[in-house]
Amino acid sequence: MRVVIGEDNALLREGLVLLLTSAGHQVVGVADDGPAVVPTIIERRPDIAVLDVRMPPGFRDEGLRAALAARAAIPGLPVLVLSQYVEASYATELLGAGAGAIGYLLKDRIGRVEEFLDALDRVAAGGTALDPEVVTELLTRRRDSPVDSLTPREREVLALMAEGHDNTTIAATLVVTERAVSKHIGNVFLKLGLPATDGGHRRVLAVLAYLNNA
Amino acid sequence: MREAVRRAGRATVYLAASAGLTFGSYLFITVLLCTVIATVAVVGVAMLPETVLLMRRWAGAKRTWAGAWRGERIPEAYLPLTGPLRRRLRHAVHDPGTYADLRWMVAQYLYGWLVCLALPLWPVGLAVDGVWSGLLGRQPFVLPLIGRLADRDAAWSARLLRPTPKALLTERVEKLTVTRADALSAHDAELRRIERDLHDGTQARLVALSMRLGLARRAYDADPATARRLLDDAQDQAEEALAELRHVVRGIHPPILTDRGLAGALRALAAGSGLSVGITTDATDNAPRAPAAVEAAAYFVVAEALTNAAKHSGAEHAEVRLAHTRAGLQVIIRDEGCGGAEERPSTSVPLVGGSGLLGMRRRVAALDGTMTVTSPVGGPTVIDVELPCVW
Numbered sequence: 001m002r003v004v005i006g007e008d009n010a011l012l013r014e015g016l017v018l019l020l021t022s023a024g025h026q027v028v029g030v031a032d033d034g035p036a037v038v039p040t041i042i043e044r045r046p047d048i049a050v051l052d053v054r055m056p057p058g059f060r061d062e063g064l065r066a067a068l069a070a071r072a073a074i075p076g077l078p079v080l081v082l083s084q085y086v087e088a089s090y091a092t093e094l095l096g097a098g099a100g101a102i103g104y105l106l107k108d109r110i111g112r113v114e115e116f117l118d119a120l121d122r123v124a125a126g127g128t129a130l131d132p133e134v135v136t137e138l139l140t141r142r143r144d145s146p147v148d149s150l151t152p153r154e155r156e157v158l159a160l161m162a163e164g165h166d167n168t169t170i171a172a173t174l175v176v177t178e179r180a181v182s183k184h185i186g187n188v189f190l191k192l193g194l195p196a197t198d199g200g201h202r203r204v205l206a207v208l209a210y211l212n213n214a
Numbered sequence: 215m216r217e218a219v220r221r222a223g224r225a226t227v228y229l230a231a232s233a234g235l236t237f238g239s240y241l242f243i244t245v246l247l248c249t250v251i252a253t254v255a256v257v258g259v260a261m262l263p264e265t266v267l268l269m270r271r272w273a274g275a276k277r278t279w280a281g282a283w284r285g286e287r288i289p290e291a292y293l294p295l296t297g298p299l300r301r302r303l304r305h306a307v308h309d310p311g312t313y314a315d316l317r318w319m320v321a322q323y324l325y326g327w328l329v330c331l332a333l334p335l336w337p338v339g340l341a342v343d344g345v346w347s348g349l350l351g352r353q354p355f356v357l358p359l360i361g362r363l364a365d366r367d368a369a370w371s372a373r374l375l376r377p378t379p380k381a382l383l384t385e386r387v388e389k390l391t392v393t394r395a396d397a398l399s400a401h402d403a404e405l406r407r408i409e410r411d412l413h414d415g416t417q418a419r420l421v422a423l424s425m426r427l428g429l430a431r432r433a434y435d436a437d438p439a440t441a442r443r444l445l446d447d448a449q450d451q452a453e454e455a456l457a458e459l460r461h462v463v464r465g466i467h468p469p470i471l472t473d474r475g476l477a478g479a480l481r482a483l484a485a486g487s488g489l490s491v492g493i494t495t496d497a498t499d500n501a502p503r504a505p506a507a508v509e510a511a512a513y514f515v516v517a518e519a520l521t522n523a524a525k526h527s528g529a530e531h532a533e534v535r536l537a538h539t540r541a542g543l544q545v546i547i548r549d550e551g552c553g554g555a556e557e558r559p560s561t562s563v564p565l566v567g568g569s570g571l572l573g574m575r576r577r578v579a580a581l582d583g584t585m586t587v588t589s590p591v592g593g594p595t596v597i598d599v600e601l602p603c604v605w
Contacts, residue, residue, distance in 0.1 A: 054473075061473040085460050085469050089482035108456045111449060141486055 001124055004029040004044050006037040006051040006063055007082075012107070016050065019110065023117050034062025041070045041077070048124040052107075053083035053090070064090055075099065078124045082107050088137045091130060092212055100205065103129035103164075119164075128164035128204045135162040138211040146192050147211075154191070157184040162207050263295050263302040266312055273315045277375050280368040291377035291385035310381040318374040329367055332360050390582065397580040408466060415458045423451035467510055476509045476543075480516055480534060487520040489529065489549075495536040504543050508603045511581055512536075512545050515574045519547040519597050522570055527551020527595060542583070542602035553593035574599075 003025050007013040010032075017027050029044040031037040033056040041049050049070060051063040067079045080103035081094060091104050103123040109131065110116050119129035139147060139159060150158060153174075160170045167185070171178045189196050194206055270292055281288040293305040306312060339356035347354040377385075430444035463469065470479045477495045484491035503509065516534055523532050529551030537544040557571045571587060574597075578585040583601040 054469075059472070085464070087470050087482055089470075089485055092485075106456075108453055111452060137486055141488060 001025045001047040001120075002028045002044070004031070004037075004041050004046040004049045006031040006034075006040075006049065006055065006066060008032045008052065008055045012052070016110070019113060019116075020050075023113075025120075033057060034066055037063070037066035038069050038073060042073055045074075048078040048080060048120065050080045050082065050120070053081060061090070064093065067094065071099070076101055076126075078126070079103070080105065080120060080123050080129065082110070086131050086134050086137075088134050088141075091134045091138075091208075095128070095205070095208055095212075100128055100202075101126045104134065105129060105131045106133060118169075122164055127166075128208075130163050130204075130208070132159065132163055135159050135211075138162065138208070141211070149191055150188060154184050154188050157181060158188050158207065161185065161188075161204060162211060164204050259303060260299065263299070263306045266306040266309075267295055269315050269319070270311070273318060273375055276318070276371055280371040280375070283364060283368040284372060286372075288372050288376055289382075290375075291381045293385060293388050310378060310384055314374065314377065314381060318371065321370065321374055325367070325370060329363060332363055335360050335363075393579060393582045396576070397582075400576055400580040408462060411458070411462045411465070416455050416462065419451050419455035419458065423448050423455065426451065467506065468513055471506070471509050471513055475503055476512055477536060479509075479513055480536070483513070483517055483520065484532075484534065487532075488524045489520060489532050491520065491532045491534060493534045493536070497536065497538055501538065502605050504601070504603050504605075508543055508581060508601045511577050511583070511601060512543060512599070514577060515585075515597075515599055516545060516547055518570050518574050522555065523547075523549040523551060523595070526555070527553070527593070529593070538605065539600070542600060542604075545599045545601070547597045547599075548594055550594045552591070553589045553595050554591040555587060555589035555595050557587070 003020055005013060005016055005020075005027055007016060007030075013030060013032065017030070020027055028046055029040040031040045035057070037049075037051060037055075049067070051067050053061055053063040055062040055066075063081060063083075067081050071077050071079060076099055078101040079094075081090075082105055083090075084107055086104065086106055094102050094104055101123055103119055105116075105119060109119070123129050136159070139155065139162075147155070147158070156174060157170060160173060165173070167178050167181045171181045174181070186196065188194075192210055194210055270290075274290060277288040277290060290311070292311040293309040295302045295305055335356060339354075339360070342356045343354035346352050346356075426444045426448040430441045430448065433441040433444065468479060470482055473479075474482070477493065477497060480493055484493055504512070520532060520534075523529050527549050529549040532547065532549040535544075535546040535548075537546075555571060557575070575585050578599055578601065581601050583599060585600075586598045587595070588598075589595040
């Protein structure tokens with residue numbers, strides 16, 4: 001895949017380049033401050049952009065704004081946003097457009113190389129990758145919501161769905177059969193009153209929209 | 215002759231004894247006098263602050279009355295008379311307000327009787343003005359004198375009772391000294407907490423991580439399976455260290471405050487609070503921002519208040535209002551819950567119930583701000599926080 005990186009910290013930038021190239025990807029552009037991100041992306045037309053939230057000049061949420069601007073310029077452009085810390089409200093903003101192909105992860109997750117590359121592929125393919133910490137925050141947000149009526153297993157399935165995983169991965173993570181996962185998902189959708197949808201990011205978006213408004 | 219000498223001798227002895235006794239009496243009287251003076255002085259010393267307090271209340275009543283007559287508020291500025299006796303004494307004696315009150319009281323001796331003129335003015339006024347104004351239709355001139363009298367009295371009293379700039383400054387300095395000490399100790403405790411978190415948490419984890427890496431290196435060739443397990447452990451340790459670091463950073467200064475400003479950060483906070491929270495702010499997008507310490511204090515206060523509301527009040531809804539006043543930042547948090555929030559000193563019941571409110575109060579006080587909590591049983595609970603700052 002052709003990747004553009006937006007990251008101001010040289011140490012992390014080099015690390016990311018190394019990691020991506022060793023995984024067989026091609027880093028076609030690097031931006032080290034907020035204003036440079038969008039022009040680089042428009043010029044290089046990558047398959048995916050990996051952006052840090054905090055970048056010069058303001059060291060605030062330049063990367064997040066750049067992600068939204070880039071997606072406005074190139075609709076559907078896959079963007080993976082990385083951050084030192086996660087905020088559920090940022091996830092809401094990123095997912096607001098509803099087009100999928102969005103990832104929002106803690107930088108810590110880069111350490112789990114396999115999982116990180118998997119998330120990258122998922123986002124590039126139009127899916128979603130949401131940090132478990134964001135999902136936890138979304139799940140614990142509301143008192144007395146229907147989420148409380150789920151069994152622990154169903155909650156696990158819901159969380160993994162919200163993170164953007166497909167049935168196969170969920171089954172592998174929870175060490176159950178895919179049939180069992182499908183059954184749990186059916187129950188979750190029933191209990192939350194969501195219309196049943198087939199797999200894919202449409203389902204993730206429905207779940208996230210539900211959690212956001214709950 | 216002999217008789218005379220003997221008598222004189224006896225008399226001399228008597229006189230000598232008497233002189234001794236007299237001398238003793240002198241001593242006794244002196245001691246007694248000293249004792250009496252000392253007793254009076256000690257009691258007097260203990261009474262002085264109380265007397266000054268009484269005088270303040272007296273002057274305060276006059277301020278209220280004179281202020282009401284003049285249609286203004288006459289401010290007062292006193293050093294606080296609290297704490298140990300020595301401090302109260304020092305404040306009572308050093309307070310310029312004490313002397314201002316004394317001056318006013320002495321002045322009352324001199325012009326205070328003038329107000330009695332009002333009584334004889336009434337019959338005279340009724341008679342003279344009755345003829346002059348009632349019959350002849352001219353402007354009354356005696357009865358208005360009573361009003362003039364009141365004006366004079368109020369004006370003089372106001373002038374005497376209004377604190378001098380020096381008194382106002384003295385009060386301000388005293389208040390700042392106290393809040394500065396509070397701020398320093400709060401800052402101190404905060405630094406210690408951060409140091410402890412970093413040392414006991416993050417650093418310990420990094421040491422454990424480094425140890426595992428060292429062990430993995432040793433096992434690398436001979437026992438690859440063990441090396442792999444150690445590396446897994448090391449990665450877990452690294453992730454936990456990162457999570458802890460994030461937690462510490464959030465406690466120092468929530469990153470979203472930097473990114474989004476106070477209103478934005480509060481909106482994110484509200485979304486995760488478990489309540490439906492309405493946030494209103496009078497700030498425009500390009501309004502100047504409050505200093506970081508003020509924003510952080512406001513953020514933590516709202517966070518604590520919303521947590522309390524979600525946990526104890528049973529309310530479904532809360533309101534947070536941000537207002538930029540001339541004096542600084544005002545934050546009002548209101549919930550329609552069951553009320554009855556109490557401030558309990560944290561020493562008796564640490565980290566339970568009221569100690570949250572107390573912690574909020576400390577945080578606010580450290581920035582020279584004020585916090586008022588009204589929470590009648592049955593609700594609503596309203597927390598009004600004002601944090602002074604320059605825009």
